[in-house]
Amino acid sequence: xxxxxxxxxxxxxxxxxxxxxxxxxxGAAVWPFIAQMNPDASTLALSSTELDIGAIPEGQxxxxxxxxxxxxxxxxxxxxxxxxxxxxxxxxxxPATDQSxxxxxxxxxxxxxxxxxGCIPLGHQGPYDGWFCPCHGSVYDTSGRIRQGPAPRNLDxxxxxxxxxxxIKIG
Amino acid sequence: MSGxxxxxxxxxxxxxxxxxxPVMGLVxxxxxxxxxxKNLNYWWTFGAILSFMLGAQIVTGVVLAMHYTPNTGLAFxxxxxxxxxxxxxxxxxxxxxxxxxxxxxAVYVHIARGMYYGSxxxxxxxxxxxxxxxxxxxMATAFxxxxxxxxxxxxxxxxxxxxxxxxxxxxxxxITTWLWGGYSVDNPTLNRFFSLHYLLPFMIAGVVVLHVWxxxxxxxxxxxxxxxxxxxxxxxxxxPYATLKDSVGISAFLILYCWFVxxxxxxxxxxxxxxxxxxxQTPAHIVPEWYFLPFYAILRAIxxxxxxxxxxxxxxxxxxxxxxxxxxxxxxAVYRPVYKVLFWxxxxxxxxxxxxGSQPPEGGAVLAARILTAFYFIYFLxxxxxxxxxxxxxxxxxSIADSVLEGGAAEPGRx
Numbered sequence: 001x002x003x004x005x006x007x008x009x010x011x012x013x014x015x016x017x018x019x020x021x022x023x024x025x026x027g028a029a030v031w032p033f034i035a036q037m038n039p040d041a042s043t044l045a046l047s048s049t050e051l052d053i054g055a056i057p058e059g060q061x062x063x064x065x066x067x068x069x070x071x072x073x074x075x076x077x078x079x080x081x082x083x084x085x086x087x088x089x090x091x092x093x094x095p096a097t098d099q100s101x102x103x104x105x106x107x108x109x110x111x112x113x114x115x116x117x118g119c120i121p122l123g124h125q126g127p128y129d130g131w132f133c134p135c136h137g138s139v140y141d142t143s144g145r146i147r148q149g150p151a152p153r154n155l156d157x158x159x160x161x162x163x164x165x166x167x168i169k170i171g
Numbered sequence: 172m173s174g175x176x177x178x179x180x181x182x183x184x185x186x187x188x189x190x191x192x193p194v195m196g197l198v199x200x201x202x203x204x205x206x207x208x209k210n211l212n213y214w215w216t217f218g219a220i221l222s223f224m225l226g227a228q229i230v231t232g233v234v235l236a237m238h239y240t241p242n243t244g245l246a247f248x249x250x251x252x253x254x255x256x257x258x259x260x261x262x263x264x265x266x267x268x269x270x271x272x273x274x275x276x277a278v279y280v281h282i283a284r285g286m287y288y289g290s291x292x293x294x295x296x297x298x299x300x301x302x303x304x305x306x307x308x309x310m311a312t313a314f315x316x317x318x319x320x321x322x323x324x325x326x327x328x329x330x331x332x333x334x335x336x337x338x339x340x341x342x343x344x345x346i347t348t349w350l351w352g353g354y355s356v357d358n359p360t361l362n363r364f365f366s367l368h369y370l371l372p373f374m375i376a377g378v379v380v381l382h383v384w385x386x387x388x389x390x391x392x393x394x395x396x397x398x399x400x401x402x403x404x405x406x407x408x409x410x411p412y413a414t415l416k417d418s419v420g421i422s423a424f425l426i427l428y429c430w431f432v433x434x435x436x437x438x439x440x441x442x443x444x445x446x447x448x449x450x451x452q453t454p455a456h457i458v459p460e461w462y463f464l465p466f467y468a469i470l471r472a473i474x475x476x477x478x479x480x481x482x483x484x485x486x487x488x489x490x491x492x493x494x495x496x497x498x499x500x501x502x503x504a505v506y507r508p509v510y511k512v513l514f515w516x517x518x519x520x521x522x523x524x525x526x527x528g529s530q531p532p533e534g535g536a537v538l539a540a541r542i543l544t545a546f547y548f549i550y551f552l553x554x555x556x557x558x559x560x561x562x563x564x565x566x567x568x569x570s571i572a573d574s575v576l577e578g579g580a581a582e583p584g585r586x
Contacts, residue, residue, distance in 0.1 A: 068355035
């Protein structure tokens with residue numbers, strides 16, 4: 001078509017414009033088929049869970065379900081707090097101070113999903129007496145920080161707030 | 172699918188139809204007159220066995236779907252209802268669940284046969300690649316099918332496997348949320364897995380058509396690894412020779428299949444999957460179905476999340492690259508003395524990885540899995556390319572007829 005002229009012709013312009021419009025239209029038509037798989041508004045609506053922590057004795061871990069996932073609420077003992085606070089940051093694969101992961105030292109609130117492949121770690125197990133994931137052997141300490149194994153990150157800390165001294169709201 | 176059809180319809184109706192849609196001629200040239208190498212052994216019947224298994228899985232699956240309910244509140248009970256109440260439901264479900272295992276057993280034999288006899292080499296690279304595509308589709312189908320009964324292993328298997336995608340930098344979490352349709356494996360996940368589990372087998376069937384088409388363009392490989400030179404001397408017609416040999420292979424395979432279905436139907440399954448899914452409790456020891464164990468062992472052998480995922484998928488990429496990694500000009504292991512030994516080392520390596528994948532990731536099992544994982548990749552990336560340069564192959568027969576007339580020397584050392 002444009003064999004003789006170096007200048008783009010009107011036909012070239014129309015050709016490209018038509019092709020571009022077709023590409024955009026195809027993308028727009030495909031999008032609903034992709035987007036339907038994402039969480040819908042009812043799932044996205046931020047649900048929150050309230051928990052009375054007054055009844056949790058020292059040393060115990062309580063699991064609550066939030067957004068379909070378990071959240072661990074751990075009433076830590078003095079020994080567990082000390083262990084968590086005294087670890088040198090250089091020893092941690094994902095360095096974070098214990099203070100940055102808690103609002104009150106006695107209470108640790110973390111999402112109970114192993115950051116490796118999503119299993120639920122078992123409490124009070126493993127060499128650091130924090131959590132141990134039975135699936136692939138990740139070990140977390142009493143601050144929920146990764147210490148050994150394949151998991152790349154510390155256990156995530158969800159958004160939460162102390163409503164009173166004995167009540168927290170997660171989410 | 173190959174060569175001009177020699178099919179001549181006998182009836183007037185047949186001639187009328189053939190001149191309008193020559194489908195009978197296509198079937199005749201593909202599955203009746205098609206020349207097959209006369210030295211094919213029983214390892215070549217696994218293609219037919221796999222076709223049979225695909226058909227069996229589709230038929231049993233379609234009827235199971237008439238009774239199954241893809242809802243997290245009802246799925247587990249609907250499977251139990253199939254087992255206890257639906258007429259012959261126990262048989263249909265056991266045929267389908269054990270059928271998946273038999274399908275994978277057959278495909279692993281089929282892949283190993285292709286590797287032993289060099290069936291991936293020119294001009295059969297596209298044929299081989301289509302096979303790898305079928306294998307990937309099979310794995311996706313089997314994984315999603317295992318989720319449907321919504322037992323503990325269904326749920327946690329789905330959680331672990333979908334979380335593999337969260338290892339992708341930057342977009343990983345977005346992708347897993349998209350796959351789940353929520354923040355964890357839940358009802359939307361179960362529904363889409365059911366939909367896709369129904370769809371993928373038909374995609375497999377489509378790729379199988381391409382696989383057979385590619386096979387009939389380049390012709391079958393054979394134990395001697397030399398091409399058909401003289402159709403008269405080197406080949407026999409597909410029907411009755413290959414048809415009947417395949418029938419014998421399928422019958423023998425059916426005996427094994429039926430033994431599992433009728434005598435040990437739960438041997439290959441995990442007892443934890445008879446516990447309803449519980450999102451708040453992970454089973455003490457998560458293992459995938461046996462056919463995924465070697466890949467699972469590779470995943471766990473690498474002490475890094477992204478690294479493990481890369482190596483696990485890399486294990487399949489090795490199969491994709493195989494036609495270009497093997498530098499030897501000789502196809503069949505029969506004439507490659509060193510390769511033959513290495514091949515069996517590789518098979519032992521994969522079986523060893525499978526065993527280690529079933530064991531808890533502790534102590535010596537981790538080290539052993541790392542050693543075997545290293546061997547798996549060294550085999551493909553170092554040994555195969557170098558072997559083609561340094562190995563001295565034995566003389567290859569001039570033709571298939573010659574290899575047969577040597578007196579069964581097509582495969583020395585094997586009955």
